[in-house]
Amino acid sequence: EVQLLESGGGLVQPGGSLRLSCAASGFTFSSYAMSWVRQAPGKGLEWVSAISGSGGSTYYADSVKGRFTISRDNSKNTLYLQMNSLRAEDTAVYYCAKAFSPRGLGGEGMDVWGQGTTVTVSS
Amino acid sequence: QSALTQPASVSGSPGQSITISCTGTSSDVGSYNLVSWYQQHPGKAPKLMIYEGSKRPSGVSNRFSGSKSGNTASLTISGLQAEDEADYYCCSYAGSSTLAFGGGTKLTVL
Numbered sequence: 001e002v003q004l005l006e007s008g009g010g011l012v013q014p015g016g017s018l019r020l021s022c023a024a025s026g027f028t029f030s031s032y033a034m035s036w037v038r039q040a041p042g043k044g045l046e047w048v049s050a051i052s053g054s055g056g057s058t059y060y061a062d063s064v065k066g067r068f069t070i071s072r073d074n075s076k077n078t079l080y081l082q083m084n085s086l087r088a089e090d091t092a093v094y095y096c097a098k099a100f101s102p103r104g105l106g107g108e109g110m111d112v113w114g115q116g117t118t119v120t121v122s123s
Numbered sequence: 124q125s126a127l128t129q130p131a132s133v134s135g136s137p138g139q140s141i142t143i144s145c146t147g148t149s150s151d152v153g154s155y156n157l158v159s160w161y162q163q164h165p166g167k168a169p170k171l172m173i174y175e176g177s178k179r180p181s182g183v184s185n186r187f188s189g190s191k192s193g194n195t196a197s198l199t200i201s202g203l204q205a206e207d208e209a210d211y212y213c214c215s216y217a218g219s220s221t222l223a224f225g226g227g228t229k230l231t232v233l
Contacts, residue, residue, distance in 0.1 A: 035222070037169075044126075044227040045161070045169065045212050050220070059220040100159075100174050107216025109159035109174025116168060 002026035002112050004096050009117030016086050016121070022079040022096030022114055030054070030074040033099040035106045036081050038092035039116075048094070049081065050105055059105070064090075086121045093118050127152065127213055127225035134231040140201040143228045145213030146194060151223055153194035157216035160189055160198045163227075164209045172211075173198060200230070208232045 008020040022034070036048040049070040050059045058070050069082040079096050094117050097110035128146040135141040145152065145160075152158060158176045161169035171180050173189035176196065186207075188199045196215070200207055213225040 037224075044210075045163075045214075045224045047214070047222040047224060050222070057220070061221065095168060097169075100171065100180070104157075105216070105220055105222070107155065107157035107159075107214070107222050109171050109180070110214075111171045111174070111180055113168040113170070 002098075004098065004112055004114035006094065006096055006114040006117040009094065009119045011120045011122065012086055013123050014087060014121055017082070017084045018086065018119060020081040020083070020094055020096075020117055020119070022081075024077045024079065024098070027098070027112075029072075029077040031102045033105045034072065034079045035097045035099070035110060036070060036079075037095045037097055037110075037113075038090075038119075039095070040089070040092040043092075046092075050099075051079070052105075053102070083119070086119075088121050091119060091121050125223065127215060127223055129211075129213060129225035129228045131226070132229045132231065134233055135200075135203045136233045137203050137205065139203050140199060141203060141230065142200075143198045143211055143213075143230070145196040145198070145215075145225045147196070147215055147217075147223070148194055151194075151215045151217040152191065152196050154218070155216045156191070158189065158191060158196040159214045160187075160196075161212045161214065162207075162209045163212065169212065203232055205232050
């Protein structure tokens with residue numbers, strides 16, 4: 001079964017750091033780009049970051065550029081999101097998602113999503 | 124990176140058809156055939172309903188269809204059913220290896 005399982009969320013103070021993980025199974029992880037997408041409470045979806053299958057290329061939304069770092073370990077089938085200098089507006093459920101096509105970044109569609117992990121930034 | 128524009132809400136009766144629009148610009152929706160649509164029920168993860176503008180993944184009902192004209196993409200749901208009640212989001216490639224989501228549309232089945 002194709003599956004993504006996020007972990008690492010929690011409560012953190014403004015200015016703090018957190019690392020999210022996303023464990024993948026059921027597909028050839030290294031063949032697909034992966035994204036992080038977040039959803040603030042009661043709000044819509046926001047694309048955060050993406051990484052190529054090899055890990056050699058990374059991309060970020062302006063809202064997190066310079067503060068968040070996406071990475072992956074293909075030997076462990078795991079995606080990461082290192083979040084630094086966290087702000088209250090980063091409070092959200094964070095989802096990891098798989099690109100639909102091996103040739104795509106995810107713009108063509110993202111067909112597998114995790115259940116999400118909640119990040120709360122508050123003092 | 125600007126969000127795409129969707130109506131906040133739409134509604135329809137069982138059996139009817141509804142269309143949700145997703146308006147972008149010539150830099151995103153208008154320039155690429157890379158629009159996808161997601162269904163999200165409360166408390167659940169999004170589900171891919173349409174990819175590459177008009178294609179349905181395996182397992183998605185043929186009651187769901189996608190199209191595009193200029194800078195506007197559309198999702199049409201025909202033969203509305205109670206289980207279609209959910210939030211729907213469009214997403215487009217926005218150039219420079221970035222993606223943009225729409226603000227979301229709440230579908231109510233009357």
